[in-house]
Amino acid sequence: MGTMRVQPARAGALGARPSSGTWSHFDLQLALYALALAVIGLLMAYTSSGGTPLEAGSIFTRGLMWLAIAIVMFTVAATIDYRWLKTLAWPVYLVNLGLLVLTLATGSGVGGVSRWVTIGPVQFQFSELAKILMAVVLANYLAGRQGQLKSLATTLGAFLLVLPALALVLVQPDLGTSLVFGAIVFGSLFLSGAGLRWLLLAAAGVLAMVPVAWAYILEDYQKRRLISFLDPSADPQNSGYQLIQSQIAVGSGGLFGKGLTNGSQTQLDYLPVSATDFVAATLAEELGFVGGVVLLLLFAMLLWRILVVGWRARDPFGSAFAAAIASMLLFQLMVNFGMVLGVMPVTGIPLPFVTHGGASLTSYAIGLGILQSVAMRQGRPDW
Amino acid sequence: MASRAWNGDPVNGMSLGEPARQVRLWPRFIVFALIIALVVATLGLRLFTLQVVSGGYYAGLARENRIRLQPVRAPRGLIFDRTGRQLVDNVATFAVKARPADMPLSQRPAVIERLATLLDISAADITEALDRAAANRFDLANVARGVPEEIALIIREEHLELPGVEVIVEPQREYPYGGLVAHILGFTGAVTPDDLARVGSLGYLHDDTVGKQGVEATFEEVLRGDYGVEQIEVDARGEAIRLLRTLQPAEPGNSLELSIDVDIQRDAETALRWAMDRIGLEQGVIMAMNPQTGEVLAMVSLPSYDNNLFARGISTADYQALLDAPGAPLRNHAIVDHVPPGSTYKLVAGAGGLQDGILTDRTILQTRAYLSIGSTKYWDWNRQGFGPLNIYDGFGRSSDTFFFQIAGELGIDRLAHWGSQFGFGQRTGIDLPGEVPGILPTNDWKMSLMNEPIYPGEVYQAGIGQGYNSFPPIQVLNAFAALANGGRLLKPQIVRRILGPNGEVVDEIEPQLIRQLPFDADVLRTMRRAARRVVTIRQTYNLVDLPIVVAGKTGTAEFGVRDAKGRLPYHSWFAGFVPKDPWKKDSDPNGVEAVSRTDSELAVLAFAYDSRTTGNAATEIVKYFLQLHYDLDVDLRQDWILERDNFYGQ
Known part of the structure; x- marks a missing residue:
């Protein structure tokens, strides 16, 4: 992987100057990979617009709008010194829970679920933002427990901290997003240096929860999805249908794909939710194996870059926050792309940056912006 | 790094x-x-x-997803009369169909109710239509055809509330002449599982139409054409996006040119309807045929029905009403009913007796008020007898005791032999569905059915076309046509030619000889002259006063049960023919020479069911028909003949 850092040598020299020093440490790779993924997402929105991508209100034009908003959010988040977040961590935590409660109370969704809150003309999925806010709170918590990281209390505390938000998301019900919360906790604890034995114990606990969850927590449709993942032909017209059609879309794409807007699975609506949950199938069908590999490599490089930012952070907050974001993105990539490829059950977890959706894109932009803020502020002498 | x-x-x-x-x-x-x-x-x-x-494998699955083979319906052949008038039209109409598999059970009642309201048909009919093809829930089922455009548009607009319901433009048969030729044309209707079992090998679709009655049914294979196949691209909802290619084009069906002449048909119907209205008859038949070819020129069975009702998809209520209607309008009484032929059957006894030498045209038989067998008296119809008669006058007066004697001499089996030679008791093979064979009694027949032989009195009855004898009217007409043409019993033809889609003649249907009757030529000539005598001695009242030569035989056939005065109800018959040159000649004042020839091109039959009139109603019907057909400027119809008066059998 080539280094794309902007003028590293001079950046160091200028590091002592607070005003321009931060932007000179701007991590271009971090932004570029994410931007590339978002552009791919726009391309997919274009091809999924049913022949009228340029019309007002098409998912392409809306995607374009959200990308613009996301870039603004990213810039704002990067500009603000992330250390303010430490001060604000507890209010953030309360706001976070408040938003999730609001979602439950007034939210709407398909089939009796509460996922979206309607604000004016837009629907917003606060659980997406909640993941980022939770990463902030968690990173702050771990930063404050330097020296006692290996203790049971730290691990337990981290889980207890996440539990309310996780539970609020779970009862929406949104199993997928609640699992992302789990991934965030595990990842950030792991890379912050939490006791391995406690982590293993927690993992065992989660596994032990599976039968309990099956019996008492999971909704019928969630169980059907899990069963149909194991045997898509069991219910080929419903939940198995998506898995089957997705694999056909991917497989029929072949090496080079059928060409943008030429995917029969996508264009003739065999592939459900082609711009959102199954966006990777659209990509694989129309841009082929080559397109799929480009997507995977962009994710790999982005994740790598986030790890580098985390590694370099002198501040344990930055390190933990990078770990949380990396865990979130990796988990979502694995579950979403895995679902598209038929190796993971159907969940509503978006493919970060690529899936069409304002809430997710702006939330990740904010997350990445905070991370950029961390990256830009490691060289300051008054650290 | x-x-x-x-x-x-x-x-x-x-x-x-x-x-x-x-x-x-x-x-x-x-x-x-x-x-x-x-x-x-x-x-x-x-x-x-x-x-x-596995790219290739999945590419195949994607192709299977989007590419569907779709049958292409062939335009159904048309039907013309012999003068080229078009008797049926294919019109584009809206059909409402439903795919049961696409209709969630929870929404089904609401969908059915909404459709019932919009289409003005009962929910039960819709339910039945949906359940008819229970095994093929993914196939379209017909709900209603011939739906008015504004209703079709409403249904299309409400498609979100009507899952599984589709509005399709499809050709539908329209019969401009309606009831006039309904029994001949029949109609098409939605194919049923029974039909599919019968004709499934022809590649019918589950929402297809098929000929159900008339020539629409008997010439189904000719009319239907060959369906084609095309490859279309469909989206996930199964809606066609575009035509990829035609694998096999549809071949339009061939057309039929009927032997029927609509003008003759209309004249015949006018005559029959006049008499029926005048008398108040429930049902009647009138037919005209060319004895030289067997071509049926007119075939009217009243009451009739509007076959357009069926082509559009008849409701259960309308169908039940037709089934319950007096006179059984759905039945083509000319071919599907068993009725006693009465005195028209004396043709068989007369010709058979002459051929077997029981009598010659000079033999005189004594007729009486009655003949006795044991203590039973077999009365002549006038209860007096007619004195000594030869065959001409015996046939002319229709003396029962005259023919009792011939029948008694022939015996039941010999009588049946001659009857069967004339085609009685066998289907004529006319290309219309539902023809019955009739009942021609013999000793064996009675033994097998009732385990006893025919009694002598029953032989008398058989000789005058009563008793067990019962045949569809077409057999009577066909026997007289064979008499008129000199002994060739022909299959009655309803279709003359098969025409290609561009009107070219594909097949010419030749006259088909059932058999050459084994009578000497002079036997049949004698019977034709006897048939002329029926007219000239005014057995048929003033029929003889027409300026054309008509020969024939009347019949008064008792049936059913006696009334309080011991009288039986009866039908009236007249079967006869007109020579090729029908006009009376001074050289042949009685028309004897004219009927001696075998060149007749018009045989005619009228049958008035349960007429009970003062005179023979059928004769009046034929008279009126001939007046109309030959455009005669005389009107010899006599109202008094049509008075209801159960004179017979008192």
Whole structure:
């Protein structure tokens, strides 16, 4: 992987100057990979617009709008010194829970679920933002427990901290997003240096929860999805249908794909939710194996870059926050792309940056912006 | 690059190296990086397997998804009368169909109710239509055909509330002449599982139409054509996006040119309807045929029905009303009913007796008020007898005791032999559905049915066309046509020619000889002259006063049960023919020479069911028909004949 850092040598020299020093440490790779993924997402929105991508209100034009908003959010988040977040961590935590409660109370969704809150003309999925806010709170918590990281209390505390938000998301019900919360906790604890034995114990606990969850927590449709993942032909017209059609879309794409807007699975609506949950199938069908590999490599490089930012952070907050974001993105990539490829059950977890959706894109932009803020502020002498 | 990062970045790290915390945790960063690599590699490998290794397989599945073979209906052939008038039209109409599999059970009642309201048909009919093809829930089922455009548009607009319901433009038969030729044309209707079992090999679709009655049914294979196949691209909802290619084009069906002449048909119907209205008859038949070819020129069975009702998809209520209507309008009484032929059957006894030498045209038989067998008296119809008669006057007066004697001499089996030679008791083979064979009694027949032989009195009855004898009217007409043409019993033809889609003649249907009757020519000539005598001695009242030569035989056939005065109800018959040159000649004032020839091109039959009139109603019907047909400027109809008066059998 080539280094794309902007003028590293001079950046160091200028590091002592607070005003321009931060932007000179701007991590271009971090932004570029994410931007590339978002552009791919726009391309997919274009091809999924049913022949009228340029019309007002098409998912392409809306995607374009959200990308613009996301870039603004990213810039704002990067500009603000992330250390303010430490001060604000507890209010953030309360706001976070408040938003999730609001979602439950007034939210709407398909089939009796509460996922979206309607604000004016837009629907917003606060659980997406909640993941980022939770990463902030968690990173702050771990930063404050330097020296006692290996203790049971730290691990337990981290889980207890996440539990309310996780539970609020779970009862929406949104199993997928609640699992992302789990991934965030595990990842950030792991890379912050939490006791391995406690982590293993927690993992065992989660596994032990599976039968309990099956019996008492999971909704019928969630169980059907899990069963149909194991045997898509069991219910080929419903939940198995998506898995089957997705694999056909991917497989029929072949090496080079059928060409943008030429995917029969996508264009003739065999592939459900082609711009959102199954966006990777659209990509694989129309841009082929080559397109799929480009997507995977962009994710790999982005994740790598986030790890580098985390590694370099002198501040344990930055390190933990990078770990949380990396865990979130990796988990979502694995579950979403895995679902598209038929190796993971159907969940509503978006493919970060690529899936069409304002809430997710702006939330990740904010997350990445905070991370950029961390990256830009490691060289300051008054650290 | 990677190792540099972990070893600390001398530039970013402000030359202090990485914090001790990070250095301590480097194995965890490596593990995390490896997990990233593992996830990405696994996904990449799976992507490779699906797209590169199995790409061909999935490409095939995608093709199967989007490409569907679709049958292309062939335009159904048309039907013309012999003068080229078009008797049926294919019009584009809206049909409402439903795919039961696409209709969620929870919404089904609401959908059915909404459709019932919009289409003005009962919910029960819709339910039945949906359940008819229970085994094929993915096929379209017909709900209603011939739906008005505004209703069709409403249904289309409400498609979100009507899942599984589709509005389709499809051709529908329209019969401009309606009831006039309904029994001949029949109609098409939605194919049923029974039909599919019968004609399934012809490649019918589950929402197809098929000829149900009349020539629409008997010439189904000719009319239907060959359906084609085309490849279309469909989306996930199964809606056609575009035509990819036609694998096999549809071949339009061939057309029929009927032997029927609509003008003659209309004249015949006018005559029959006049008499029926005048008398108040429930049902009647009138037919005209060319004895030289067997071509049926007119075939009217009243009451009739509007076959357009069926083509549009008849409601259960309308159908039940037709089934319950007096006179059984759905039945073509000319071919599907068993009725006693009465005195028209004396043709058989007369010709058979002459051929077997029981009498000659000079033999005189004494007629009486009655003949006795044991204590039973068999009365002549006038209850007096007619004195000594030869065959001409015996036939002319229709003396029962005259023919009792001939029948008694012939015996039941010989009588039946001659009857069967004339075609009685066998289907004529006319190309219309539902023809019955009739009942021609013999000793064997009665033994097998009732385990006893025919009694002598029953032989008398058989000789005058009563008793067990019962045949569809077409057999009577066909026997007289054979008499008129000199002994060729022909299959009655309803279709003359098969025409291609552009009107070219594909097939000419030749006259088909059933048999050459084994009578000497002079026997049949004698019977034709006897038939002329029927007219000339005014057995048929003033029929003889027409300016044309008509020969024939009346019949008064008792049936049913006696009334309080001991009288039986009866039908009236007249079967006869007109020579080729029908006009009376001074050289042949009685028309005897004219009927001696065998060149007749018009045989005619009228049958008035349960007429009970003062005179023979059928004769009046034929008289009126001939007046109309030959455009005669005389009107000899006599109202008094049509008075209801159960004179017979008192």
